[in-house]
Each structure stands twice: as structure tokens, then as C-alpha cells.
Amino acid sequence: MAEKFEIVREFEVEASPAEVWEAITSGTAGWLWPMEYEPKEGGAGPFGATLTAWDPPHRLTARSESPEGVPQQTFNQLDHLIEPRESGGSWVRYVHSGIFVDDWENQYDGADKHTDFYLHTLREYLRHFAGRPAAFATADGPAAAGAPDALDTAARALGLPGGAAVGDTVSVLLPGASAPAPAVLDYRNPYFIGLRTDRVMYRVFGRNRFGATVGLSLHDFGPDVDEAGLARTAEEWLAATYA
Numbered sequence: 001m002a003e004k005f006e007i008v009r010e011f012e013v014e015a016s017p018a019e020v021w022e023a024i025t026s027g028t029a030g031w032l033w034p035m036e037y038e039p040k041e042g043g044a045g046p047f048g049a050t051l052t053a054w055d056p057p058h059r060l061t062a063r064s065e066s067p068e069g070v071p072q073q074t075f076n077q078l079d080h081l082i083e084p085r086e087s088g089g090s091w092v093r094y095v096h097s098g099i100f101v102d103d104w105e106n107q108y109d110g111a112d113k114h115t116d117f118y119l120h121t122l123r124e125y126l127r128h129f130a131g132r133p134a135a136f137a138t139a140d141g142p143a144a145a146g147a148p149d150a151l152d153t154a155a156r157a158l159g160l161p162g163g164a165a166v167g168d169t170v171s172v173l174l175p176g177a178s179a180p181a182p183a184v185l186d187y188r189n190p191y192f193i194g195l196r197t198d199r200v201m202y203r204v205f206g207r208n209r210f211g212a213t214v215g216l217s218l219h220d221f222g223p224d225v226d227e228a229g230l231a232r233t234a235e236e237w238l239a240a241t242y243a
Contacts, residue, residue, distance in 0.1 A: 002074060003104045006097040007115050014089040015126040017082045021057030023126055024080055030134040030219055031125035031201075032118055037062075047076065058082050067098075072107055075099040094119060103211075110210035117192045121203060124186055124196060125219070135225035138217040139234035144242040145213035151206035154214055155193060157241040158204075160185070170195075174202060175216065175237035214238070 013020065028035040035046040041054045045062035047070060053061035060080045067076045076098035083091045096115060100107040141150070158172045164185050171180045172195060183202070187194030193204040199222045205215040216234045 001104070002099050002101045004097070004099050005104070005108050005111070006095065007108075007112050009094045009115060009119055010092065011094075011119065011123070012085060012089060012091050013123055013126050015130055016088075017057040017084050017090045019126060019130050020082050020090050020092060021060070022131065023122060024060060025056075027125070027131070027134075029136040030129055030132065030221070031121040033138065033217070034136055049076070049078075053079070072100055072102070073098050074101055106210060110207070113191050114205075117187060117194070117203070117205075120187055121194065121201065121219075124194070124201060128196065129201075129219075129221050132221045135220045135222075135227045135230055136218070137220075137227060137230040137234045138215060139231065139238055140207070140215045141213040141238040141242050143213065145238060146208045146211075148208065150208040150214045150242070151191070151193070151204070154204050154206075154216075154241055157237075158193070158195070160188075160193065164188070174200075175218070176233035214242075 023031065025037050037051065038044040039054060041051055043051045043054060045051050047064055048066065048068035049062035049064040051061065052063045053059045058081070061077065063077045065075055067073050070076065079095040081093040085091055096111065158174070159180060160172055161170055164170045166185055166188055168185050169182050170185050172183050173180050174183060174195065181197070183195040183197045186196045191206045191209055195202040199220065201219040203217040205217070208214055216238055218230055218234055220230055
């Protein structure tokens with residue numbers, strides 16, 4: 001049964017409104033996935049959206065009556081409000097609203113939890129990589145990556161210490177690496193794992209908890225990155241982890 005939803009988040013960042021605007025419009029490969037916007041009100045946005053607000057660096061709203069490639073929804077809207085703080089930095093209000101057509105509770109739970117992880121990754125990008133171009137790759141695991149303990153399997157493949165806390169620097173075997181190396185554990189809960197080096201952000205998605213399979217996204221800020229090779233790294237790591 002179709003039903004409306006709304007997910008609202010508010011947060012502060014040290015980045016300026018202009019830096020936040022750049023991140024959510026042209027720097028999306030650095031924290032989400034590559035997206036393009038036609039820079040004007042009425043312009044085209046991702047997934048067949050129309051920009052109902054384009055007011056840099058303060059307001060961006062993208063609205064789609066039938067999101068392209070998203071059969072679970074008949075309506076989707078993303079709204080970003082960015083305001084400067086008196087003490088510096090920015091205050092951001094993010095609202096994701098729309099209509100899920102079926103499996104509402106599971107769809108909403110997944111979208112709600114993904115929102116926290118994506119916006120955390122946005123803040124990590126703004127804090128550590130703002131303005132730097134990124135190569136992006138993502139992949140979903142095989143059927144075995146849909147098992148109830150699939151995210152735990154990923155943590156073991158990384159060699160992630162069980163007692164590691166968010167903010168710790170840990171020695172892990174990162175995707176594509178031949179030996180353990182240090183990385184910051186910047187996010188960890190029962191649904192997601194985030195690791196960061198001075199060059200790459202590794203995002204592991206426990207989508208097995210939402211009826212899909214574990215996924216891996218890589219945001220590589222190094223020079224002259226082979227994006228095809230980066231995609232192979234993600235695919236091969238998932239295949240080996242769940243062989």
C-alpha cells in the first residue's frame with residue numbers, strides 16, 4: 001500500500017555554505033555517488049527530478065513525480081537548506097520526503113538508516129577532503145552477502161578488531177590491499193562500517209538487513225585513479241569475502 005514518508009535531519013559543520021553547496025551539487029562523488037544538476041530553477045536533476053529551488057549557496061530542492069529507476073517510489077523530493085552560523089561554518093537542514101508504494105516499514109527503515117550514514121560521510125568529506133575531486137566505485141555482493149550475519153563477515157574480512165570504537169585508528173586489510181594498513185574507523189553500527197585513510201573512504205553497507213546484499217562503495221581522492229580498476233577492487237573484494 002502506498003504511503004508518504006518524511007526523513008528530517010539537521011546538523012552543523014565547520015565548512016562554509018559555499019563548500020557545503022559545492023559538496024551537494026558538484027562534489028557528490030566524494031561522499032554519495034556522482035550526480036549532475038542543471039544549475040537553474042526548473043533545471044534537471046538526478047533520477048528525472050526537476051529543481052524547484054536553486055538558490056546557491058542556500059537552498060536546493062529536487063522533486064520527481066516518478067523517480068527514474070526507483071520502482072519502490074511514485075514521488076521523491078530532496079530539500080537542502082544551508083545557513084551560515086554566526087561563529088563560522090554552516091547549519092544544514094536536510095529533508096527527504098516521498099511515497100513508498102509497498103513494503104513501507106522496511107523501505108522507510110532502510111532509507112532512514114542510510115540517511116544517517118550518507119550525511120555522516122558528507123561531514124567526513126567536508127572535514128577531510130572538501131573540494132578534492134574523487135573517483136567513485138560501488139558494487140553489491142553476491143547472494144551469500146544477504147545472510148543475516150553478512151556484515152559481520154565483512155568485518156572479519158577487513159580484520160576489524162571487535163572492540164574498536166569509532167574514532168580509533170585500526171590496522172585493517174582494506175579492499176585491494178595485500179597487507180594490513182592503518183585506517184580510521186569513522187562509523188560503525190549494526191548496519192554500516194566506515195573506514196578512512198588519508199586518500200580513500202571505504203563505506204560498507206549492511207543492506208542484508210533490508211532485504212538486499214552487503215554493498216561496498218569507494219571514494220578515492222588520489223591522483224589519476226583508474227576508475228575501472230577501482231570498480232574491480234570493490235567487486236573482487238565482495239566476491240572473495242562471500243565466496
